[in-house]
Amino acid sequence: MTLNLDKIDDQQLLKNTEALVKQERSITIFLLAHLDEIESRRLYAELGHSSLFSYCIKKLGYSESEAYLRIAVMRLSRSLPEIKEWISTGDITISNVVITIQSIKRQEKISGENLALEEKRALLAAVSKKSTRAAKQLLEAIEDKKRADQQAKSAPPLSLLMPPAADELTPYTTTTTATTITTTSELIFSGVSGGNSGNSGSCGSGAPAADEILPPWSKAVLLYKVEVSSAVLEKMATLKNLAGNYSDCELLELALQKTIESYTKPSVNQHRQNHTLTPSPQNNHSRYIPQSVRQEVRARAKDRCEYISPITGERCEEVHNLEFDHCQPFAGGGENNVTNLRLYCRTHNLLVAKNTLGKEKMDQYWHVKN
Numbered sequence: 392m393t394l395n396l397d398k399i400d401d402q403q404l405l406k407n408t409e410a411l412v413k414q415e416r417s418i419t420i421f422l423l424a425h426l427d428e429i430e431s432r433r434l435y436a437e438l439g440h441s442s443l444f445s446y447c448i449k450k451l452g453y454s455e456s457e458a459y460l461r462i463a464v465m466r467l468s469r470s471l472p473e474i475k476e477w478i479s480t481g482d483i484t485i486s487n488v489v490i491t492i493q494s495i496k497r498q499e500k501i502s503g504e505n506l507a508l509e510e511k512r513a514l515l516a517a518v519s520k521k522s523t524r525a526a527k528q529l530l531e532a533i534e535d536k537k538r539a540d541q542q543a544k545s546a547p548p549l550s551l552l553m554p555p556a557a558d559e560l561t562p563y564t565t566t567t568t569a570t571t572i573t574t575t576s577e578l579i580f581s582g583v584s585g586g587n588s589g590n591s592g593s594c595g596s597g598a599p600a601a602d603e604i605l606p607p608w609s610k611a612v613l614l615y616k617v618e619v620s621s622a623v624l625e626k627m628a629t630l631k632n633l634a635g636n637y638s639d640c641e642l643l644e645l646a647l648q649k650t651i652e653s654y655t656k657p658s659v660n661q662h663r664q665n666h667t668l669t670p671s672p673q674n675n676h677s678r679y680i681p682q683s684v685r686q687e688v689r690a691r692a693k694d695r696c697e698y699i700s701p702i703t704g705e706r707c708e709e710v711h712n713l714e715f716d717h718c719q720p721f722a723g724g725g726e727n728n729v730t731n732l733r734l735y736c737r738t739h740n741l742l743v744a745k746n747t748l749g750k751e752k753m754d755q756y757w758h759v760k761n
């Protein structure tokens with residue numbers, strides 16, 4: 392489309408531009424609402440995408456940063472719907488919302504606890520009507536202050552960071568209780584942080600002295616060295632890209648937490664196994680998939696999700712969170728052989744399970760993020 396703006400006078404040109412900016416903001420709000428609804432319905436899965444992020448890039452043509460930006464704002468607006476109003480009036484830009492979201496994550500990491508909704512709202516209000524540069528400076532100052540407060544509250548003196556001798560460990564591990572530790576911990580760290588808070592009065596009421604209870608190295612930050620392969624580095628980079636602005640330490644903790652959860656939550660396959668559609672003709676056949684079969688299926692799939700959307704005909708090709716899925720359910724007598732197994736990502740394993748078992752049963756496994 393070509394626009395011939397030569398004939399429009401200056402005033403009209405400026406007026407039209409302002410009107411277009413208003414329209415652009417309104418369209419942004421509509422777009423966020425649509426992305427929200429698509430994620431709630433998981434329509435991206437039906438179309439052969441493993442996530443809303445993937446759908447935004449492959450189907451809608453956004454760059455990774457454009458997709459991340461819109462999805463991050465959309466998810467925060469679920470708990471703070473007024474963000475949409477602020478964007479539509481121009482009080483806050485999407486960029487400033489995103490850097491605030493990133494700062495919220497860092498602040499929560501610093502303090503070890505989630506920010507309340509009111510605190511998030513206050514941060515967004517603080518960066519409204521500011522340039523992105525000014526907003527960044529403000530948020531960094533807030534983080535620095537929080538970091539300093541946290542360090543003052545929790546850091547033991549340098550002398551306490553020295554590793555204990557072996558014979559010093561025994562008294563700390565034998566006779567204390569959780570209640571005593573909590574109480575004394577507060578005394579220790581309030582005592583060493585402020586300098587002039589008067590810790591001598593607090594400790595004189597019969598409670599054991601701090602150094603009798605807690606191992607002095609218990610709050611130390613440890614340097615943990617480990618050799619990793621290039622595959623691990625690639626996964627770290629991918630996770631950093633998907634999860635946002637985390638440090639390597641935070642990413643590792645996030646990955647460990649997700650792995651632990653995957654072991655402690657009931658798996659979809661377990662759920663499907665319990666829901667026998669038809670009696671299995673081979674109730675004693677093993678769920679174990681032989682290594683050779685796994686390798687052959689992985690080779691056929693080229694280590695990518697094999698789901699093909701019946702709507703678009705497009706294959707998913709996700710490379711993360713891959714699981715083996717039975718074409719004919721195991722509980723219905725399906726065999727663990729190459730022709731009956733397919734490699735699906737988590738999203739499409741859940742989609743197939745939902746189509747088999749019903750939306751109500753599977754909704755507990757679909758989590759819409761905030």
Ligand SMILES: [Zn+2]
Pocket residue numbers: 439440441696697698707708709735736737738739
């Ligand atoms: Zn998939």
